[in-house]
Amino acid sequence: MLYLALSVLSSTWIFVVFKLYDVYKVQTLIAIIVNYFTACSVGLLLYDQPLEIQQILGASWIWGPIFMGVLFITIFNLMAKTSQVAGVSVASVATKMSLVIPVLLGVLLYREQLSAFETIGILLALAAVYLVSGKGKGIHVDRKHLILPILVFLGSGVIDSSIKYFEEEHLSDPEIPIFSSMIFGFAALSGLVFIAIRPNKKEMKLNMKNVLGGVALGIPNYFSIYFLIRALRADLLGSAAIFTINNVAIVMLSTLIGILLFKEKLTPKNWAGVALSVLSIILVALF
Template sequence: MIALALSVLSSTLIFVVFKLYDVYKVQTLYAIVVNYMVACITGFFLYEGSVEVRQLVNTSWFWGPILMGVLFITIFNLMAKTAQVAGVSVASVATKMSLVIPVIFGIWLYNESLTWIQVIGITLALVAVYLASLKEKHIVINRKDLLLPFLVFLGSGIIDTSIKYFEELHLTDEDVPIFSSMIFGCAALSGVLFIGIRSKKKPLKINFKNILGGIALGVPNYFSIYFIIRALRSDLLSSAAIFTLNNVAIVMLSTLMGILLFKEKLSPKNWGGVALAILSIILVALF
């Protein structure tokens, strides 16, 4: 449970850093790429074994970080596009609602079981995520724009499901730091390629704020993945319960941090979401 709590805290710090990007006018895309580089380096420092390319290539999980790294940068850009086209709330809801995918796969592939009370808790968690994320008074999405939030929902769910798959079948405790590091390393390479293609139209300018913003984001970003894998390896709860608790607790804590640090105001629906989030955590964790 300590690992899960640290994963939630790390993910919430990511939210705080993103908020500060708006305050200090940090260019998100460039900072994100720097963040992936920093997260990769952080993992290498934590890895106690020797880093040999031949040895890594021969591992059963080597191809996983490559695919997930590409998916990380792709989903990030889709989230940004969704926020621009359909609104921030839609992007947030699509991301957090994706917890349904690893929950279903956990029950189907790994024969995990849930009590009826936990099922009710997960259902309440989905409602809580929606209500707590609702910022606009009215959300209107054109039919042609439904593809974007669906792709964010699907991609985010695939990432969480992939993490569980590799943790369950391929990783040892010693592999976790280097596995997490390689995910971010591959995401960084994908981001560099993306920026390189983009710079042909718009020349790249080095900005100290973007680098500093990337460093501030990279460390908690790494530990958000590192600790969620540790939580999955603890066997105290099913992966369905862990992903539910993780997503709902992040929404709840991020909402409270927004109130305390950025003086955000919540609507009655938002407060209802926070209350349901607390109730769902109690039902999933204690029963």
């Protein structure tokens, strides 16, 4: 449970850093790419085996970080676009409700058994995500923009499912740091390609503020993946329970930090979502 708690804390810190980007006018795209290079570097520093490029490129899991690295930068841009055309709430719900995909993977592919309480907890978790993320009058998406949250939902779910697959089928304990590092390394390279083909290159500024913003994001970003993989390997809970608790706890803790640090206001519906979050975590964790 310690690894799961550390993963939640790391992911929640990412939320805090993103909030501070608005305060200090950090250029998000540049900071995101610096963040990926930082996360990659942290993994390389934690890898206590000889760093042999040929051996790493020949590992059975290497195609996973390549695939997930490209997916990371793609989903980031899709989330940004979804936030712009459909609202932040829609992007948030699409991202967090993607926990359904790794949960189904655990049940169907790895034959994990869900108790009645766990099933109820997962359903409550989905309701909690919706209620906490919804601001104002509710969540609505124009039909012409519906494809964006669907792609965010699928992409986020595929990333989590891929982490479970490689943890289960390909990784040994010593390989976890380098595997996590390679995900962010290929995400960084994908980001550079994206900038190279981006039409508005004049807007890109590699200054100290953007670099520090990227470093502040990259360290917790690395550990959010690293500790999640460690939690999956601990075998104290099934992957369905871990992904549910991880996603819902991040939503709940991020919401509470938003209230305490950034003076965000919650509607009664949001508070109901927080209460459901707590209940869902109790049901999934204890039963």
